[in-house]
Amino acid sequence: MTVPPLEALPIEELRRRSSTKWRAFPDDVLPLFVAETDFPLAPAITERLRTAVELGDTGYTPPEPGLRAAYSGFAERRFGWQIEQSGIRSTGDVIMGVVELLRHTISPGDRVLITPPVYPPFYDCIPEAGGEVETVPLVETEEGWSLDLLGIEAAFAGGARAMLLCNPHNPTGTVHSRETLAELADIAAGFGAVIISDEIHAPLVHAPTVFTPFLSASKVAAAVGYAVTSASKAYNLAGLKCALMLTASPETTEVVKAMPAEVEWRTGLFGALAGVAAFDPQSDDWLDAMKATLDQNRRLLADLLATHLPKARYRIPDAGYLAWIDLSACGWGDDPADKILRETKVALHHGSAFGEGGSGYVRLNFGCSPEVLTEAITRIGALAG
The missing domain is CATH 3.90.1150.10 (Aspartate Aminotransferase, domain 1)
Incomplete structure (x- = not known):
């Protein structure tokens, strides 16, 4: 309908x-x-937040506010992706999640790739995590913008240890294909590198384009990748502070589980409540x-x-x-x-x-x-x- x-x-x-x-x-x-x-x-978000205010429900975020079940259901409905709830953990916002993932996957001084023109905070969050920025610009052709896979491969061969992927890409609105993402994963795996995918704009992909979560692109992608997402861009919830760190392999899931409890404590209660309502089928x-x-x-x-x-x-x-x-x-x-x-x-x-x-x-x-x-x-x- x-x-x-x-x-x-x-x-x-x-x-x-x-x-x-x-x-x-x-x-x-x-x-x-x-x-x-x-x-x-969205009406479900307004109602949930209104109820919380009326109850004075403004305390600490509980260990399980319902985000794991809500997002896993959303991902299956909207992307055809079945993610295990054990691979979902929350934090304050997407860039906070990126920083924590970098801290747990690179060493101080390691080079991290980004693909300009790209979301400005990428330039700041890498040094915050102890890394150094290396750029491999997007390639523009008559068909649109795309990743420079040969350039990325050369950068990994030169010693870069990780890459921040923006998918969908901000600011160009590019949605990378499953084939491109799988090839990127193979390249990273060949050099023992990590891909961290910012997928905050994923709910807003326009037909007939199809969004592929990086972790679902291939078994290799699941092994080398992490993703960070949030309801904040699609549902206008940025001020409520809630994002999700996603994993799809036992090894990467253990990396996120080993993070300090404080990483998850940074999740805002209203962000969690609103996120659950956003990812619910009623929205x-x-x-x-x-x-x-x-x-x-x-x-x-x-x-x-x-x-x-x-x-x-x-x-x-x-x-x-x-x-x-x-x-x-x-x-x-x-x-x-x-x-x-x-x-x-x-x-x-x-x-x-x-x-x-x-x-x-x-x-x-x-x-x-x-x-x-x-x-x-x-x-x-x-x-x-």
């Missing part, structure tokens, strides 16, 4: 929010920078409605750019609500987000923050109403003349 698209909240109501998106800039700025969305929460219709809206918006953005900003270069993303837009041809410098904010009052994410390949780009969040998206691109288009 097809569900109708989800409607964004009125902007007057959104401006009452106290989160980063709505407090970083004055009210005359349209904020399309940070990865927060403008929709009402599936809401998620499908959200995806329907984002599907419309990602295509609307292409039309708006063609009309108002024809020099822009934009590939419709396969996942999520983040658009990676090349504005180099507009002549607005290496960091066009600065000029756009200053002269049009539209806040976009700085492409340069994503590393190599980010010069001349902006990242735009289209998880908003069509009206807000249209207004933003119209303003930017006027700047182009």
